[in-house]
Amino acid sequence: MPGMGELLIILLIVMVIFGASKLPQIGQGLGSAIKNFKRAASGDDEIEVSKKKQVEGKSAKELSAGDDDDIEDAEVVSRKKAKKEA
DSSP states (O other): OOOHHHHHHHHHHHHHHHOTTTHHHHHHHHHHHHHHHHHHHHHHHHHHHHHHHHHHTSOHHHHHHSOOHHHHHHHHHHHHHHHHHO
């Protein structure tokens, strides 16, 4: 992680390149991008948790007799999450 002095130098370079009038627009765009990324990243977790809760609530007979779509969906989500982390 860069120190305070390094951050000030980077900020100074950005101000020279873009100008002081563009900095609020750049900050707003960066903030909304981070917000959207966090929202999208947490969306997969909500799906995975809800599927696990549905699967945990069923007994072994219901799982073997019923359709296995919930289990397959949870497995697909966990595989996608593992790929993202790798």
